[in-house]
Amino acid sequence: MAAHLPTISPMQSTQNSHSQLLLLLVSLLLLFPGESHGDVNRLLLDQLNQVGLVNLLEQATRPNVPQDLSNYDFIVVGAGAAGSSLAARLSENPQWSVALIEAGGVENIAHLTPVVAGYLQQTASNWGYKSVPQKLSCHGMNNNECALPRGKVLGGTSSINYMIYNRGNRRDFDGWAAAGNPGWSYEEVLPYFLRSENAQLQGLENSPYHNHSGPLSVEYVRFRSKLVDAFVEASVESGLPRTDYNGESQFGVSYVQATTLNGRRHSAYSAYIKPVRDFRPNLQIFTFSRVTRILIDEGTKTAYGVEFHYKNKAYTFKARREVIISAGTFNSPQLLMLSGIGPEDNLKAIGIPLIKALPVGKKMYDHMCHFGPTFVTNTTGQTTFTSRVTAAEVLSYLLAGNPATKLSSIGGVEALAFLKTQRSKLPQDWPDIELIMVTGSLASDEGTGLKLGANFKDEIYDRMYRELADAEQDHFTLLVMQFHPKSIGRLWLRDRNPLSWPMIDPKYFIAEEDVEFLLDGIKASLRIIQMPAMQRIGARLLKRTVPGCESFKFASDDYWRCSIRTLSYTLHHQVATCRMGPETDPTTVVNHQLKVHGMRRLRVVDTSVIPVPPTAHTNAAAFMIGEKAADMIRSEWS
Ligand SMILES: Cc1cc2nc3c(=O)[nH]c(=O)nc-3n(C[C@H](O)[C@H](O)[C@H](O)COP(=O)(O)OP(=O)(O)OC[C@H]3O[C@@H](n4cnc5c(N)ncnc54)[C@H](O)[C@@H]3O)c2cc1C
Numbered sequence: 226m227a228a229h230l231p232t233i234s235p236m237q238s239t240q241n242s243h244s245q246l247l248l249l250l251v252s253l254l255l256l257f258p259g260e261s262h263g264d265v266n267r268l269l270l271d272q273l274n275q276v277g278l279v280n281l282l283e284q285a286t287r288p289n290v291p292q293d294l295s296n297y298d299f300i301v302v303g304a305g306a307a308g309s310s311l312a313a314r315l316s317e318n319p320q321w322s323v324a325l326i327e328a329g330g331v332e333n334i335a336h337l338t339p340v341v342a343g344y345l346q347q348t349a350s351n352w353g354y355k356s357v358p359q360k361l362s363c364h365g366m367n368n369n370e371c372a373l374p375r376g377k378v379l380g381g382t383s384s385i386n387y388m389i390y391n392r393g394n395r396r397d398f399d400g401w402a403a404a405g406n407p408g409w410s411y412e413e414v415l416p417y418f419l420r421s422e423n424a425q426l427q428g429l430e431n432s433p434y435h436n437h438s439g440p441l442s443v444e445y446v447r448f449r450s451k452l453v454d455a456f457v458e459a460s461v462e463s464g465l466p467r468t469d470y471n472g473e474s475q476f477g478v479s480y481v482q483a484t485t486l487n488g489r490r491h492s493a494y495s496a497y498i499k500p501v502r503d504f505r506p507n508l509q510i511f512t513f514s515r516v517t518r519i520l521i522d523e524g525t526k527t528a529y530g531v532e533f534h535y536k537n538k539a540y541t542f543k544a545r546r547e548v549i550i551s552a553g554t555f556n557s558p559q560l561l562m563l564s565g566i567g568p569e570d571n572l573k574a575i576g577i578p579l580i581k582a583l584p585v586g587k588k589m590y591d592h593m594c595h596f597g598p599t600f601v602t603n604t605t606g607q608t609t610f611t612s613r614v615t616a617a618e619v620l621s622y623l624l625a626g627n628p629a630t631k632l633s634s635i636g637g638v639e640a641l642a643f644l645k646t647q648r649s650k651l652p653q654d655w656p657d658i659e660l661i662m663v664t665g666s667l668a669s670d671e672g673t674g675l676k677l678g679a680n681f682k683d684e685i686y687d688r689m690y691r692e693l694a695d696a697e698q699d700h701f702t703l704l705v706m707q708f709h710p711k712s713i714g715r716l717w718l719r720d721r722n723p724l725s726w727p728m729i730d731p732k733y734f735i736a737e738e739d740v741e742f743l744l745d746g747i748k749a750s751l752r753i754i755q756m757p758a759m760q761r762i763g764a765r766l767l768k769r770t771v772p773g774c775e776s777f778k779f780a781s782d783d784y785w786r787c788s789i790r791t792l793s794y795t796l797h798h799q800v801a802t803c804r805m806g807p808e809t810d811p812t813t814v815v816n817h818q819l820k821v822h823g824m825r826r827l828r829v830v831d832t833s834v835i836p837v838p839p840t841a842h843t844n845a846a847a848f849m850i851g852e853k854a855a856d857m858i859r860s861e862w863s
Pocket of ligand 1: 375377378385387845
């Protein structure tokens with residue numbers, strides 16, 4: 226029997242990385258005894274690079290130390306998906322100097338290894354935000370606070386996310402354009418999705434919807450369980466077509482497409498920054514540098530620089546051309562407000578002088594899920610128990626570079642199905658529900674990762690999932706996600722301290738109808754479980770009552786409604802806090818060129834500008850926005 230590796234707790238993860246690396250080094254020397262020193266060095270470097278140690282070394286040895294009052298053509302705040310792609314593209318012009326300022330550090334082996342995605346939320350690479358206590362959702366979370374993770378590292382949230390690659394529906398973007406945003410229709414944004422993509426998707430080599438020469442690698446997850454094969458087959462038996470959900474039609478079921486390269490996470494940093502930073506002296510990257518304010522000439526309402534903290538000291542950088550805020554959906558609105566751009570009442574209440582009144586943070590949408598249903602099966606060894614990855618699998622993945630081991634599983638996500646409920650009033654080709662097939666649950670990591678990351682109460686784990694972990698019982702979960710919620714939240718500042726958390730109230734399920742959509746989605750998932758392919762693996766609903774829902778008949782509609790409000794689980798697609806739209810629309814903050822209304826030389830370039838939730842996870846859109854912004858800026862300044 227294969228040896229079990231010990232569970233990786235968040236505190237241990239760095240030590241574990243180090244001991245794995247030591248193991249790796251020793252193994253390399255044993256593996257290549259006959260090689261010359263030069264060859265061994267090269268092999269070592271290759272392997273170290275692959276496992277991320279080079280990134281760690283770089284963090285310690287090569288930080289860019291800010292020089293106060295430096296001047297750059299462009300200052301990009303935030304090295305996330307949008308900010309990294311934008312900075313990389315702008316710095317292609319050697320005449321332009323670009324400063325990329327990031328609050329976090331550099332990725333390491335944990336970021337690169339997809340199976341441990343869930344653990345990253347308990348590291349310093351997560352800003353660690355939580356919502357204000359929710360009345361109508363997150364009843365299963367401590368203090369009713371939903372966890373709202375965000376990446377704080379070069380690569381931003383693309384370095385801690387679940388790596389699902391998904392662009393959205395044609396109608397999403399056509400809707401953006403129709404709302405007064407010329408240039409953002411599907412036909413106009415597709416080239417930017419393609420520009421970023423380097424697809425290695427078997428069977429889609431000749432698809433016009435995929436490109437093979439962009440920086441961002443997209444591949445099918447190479448590790449597949451038998452459970453996912455049964456799910457895909459059963460979905461087809463239930464009437465869903467097989468589809469490329471990034472292609473002609475989203476409807477149907479598909480193995481998941483992921484932003485990985487040979488089974489390793491391909492983040493914005495790995496894809497866009499790392500390959501070029503050594504060759505571009507005009508691209509200066511500042512890590513552990515937290516921007517606290519945009520410098521604005523109040524008379525002309527022109528942004529001319531930023532103030533930031535690095536190692537407890539304040540610095541100022543000046544921008545000759547533009548300041549671009551790519552700090553993500555929570556921090557971009559926060560920075561605008563700290564700089565005097567935001568709702569008059571909020572800024573006045575906390576004593577920030579108003580420069581421009583705009584509805585920053587007044588709207589926030591998200592994609593809320595139900596964490597379940599979970600199904601048990603008669604199979605063995607098919608569930609991704611991350612804490613039980615074997616030493617053989619680690620060695621095969623790290624040393625032999627074998628992407629088809631459990632370590633390349635993107636946190637257990639293996640397939641997606643896009644559906645339409647009968648309740649939906651949308652046109653026929655526009656899905657409203659997604660089923661996310663995960664070969665696991667809170668039991669996958671024995672309560673050491675997902676549970677803590679999402680802030681689930683202990684009793685949820687103890688009463689529903691612990692037994693599955695103890696028995697190593699095979700199971701899978703179908704997360705049900707609603708694409709077009711009616712519930713709208715908001716974000717505001719509690720005080721003028723730039724280091725305080727913004728207050729975030731997502732108001733999940735304030736619109737009753739959103740619960741009904743999820744209920745329909747749960748019923749759709751139960752229908753799929755009735756199909757022959759599922760029956761062959763003995764799939765059946767996990768009969769564990771959700772704590773707090775005991776008064777309802779198990780699996781009745783009211784039981785599921787209670788479960789939806791208890792096991793409420795966001796997939797972290799918050800958008801619209803700096804909404805894009807024409808200046809005449811009082812709900813918008815930036816125009817179609819992503820310029821802040823009424824301001825000069827100031828843009829917001831990230832997912833906060835997305836006006837309404839797309840029929841997709843939001844990472845691919847962030848890259849598209851970065852690419853498109855780069856083109857707009859280039860054409861304006863060239
Ligand atoms: C846990 C999780 C899982 C997810 N899974 C998926 C998935 O599988 N597929 C998918 O499509 N989407 C997923 N998403 C969503 C998706 O990853 C994000 O929407 C997307 O990456 C956001 O990109 P962005 O450029 O808008 O912002 P970010 O990538 O968040 O970048 C913002 C950057 O700005 C930096 N920053 C913020 N404030 C400051 C400051 N004051 N000074 C300096 N730097 C600052 C941050 O540290 C960060 O690096 C997930 C999100 C989370 C949290």
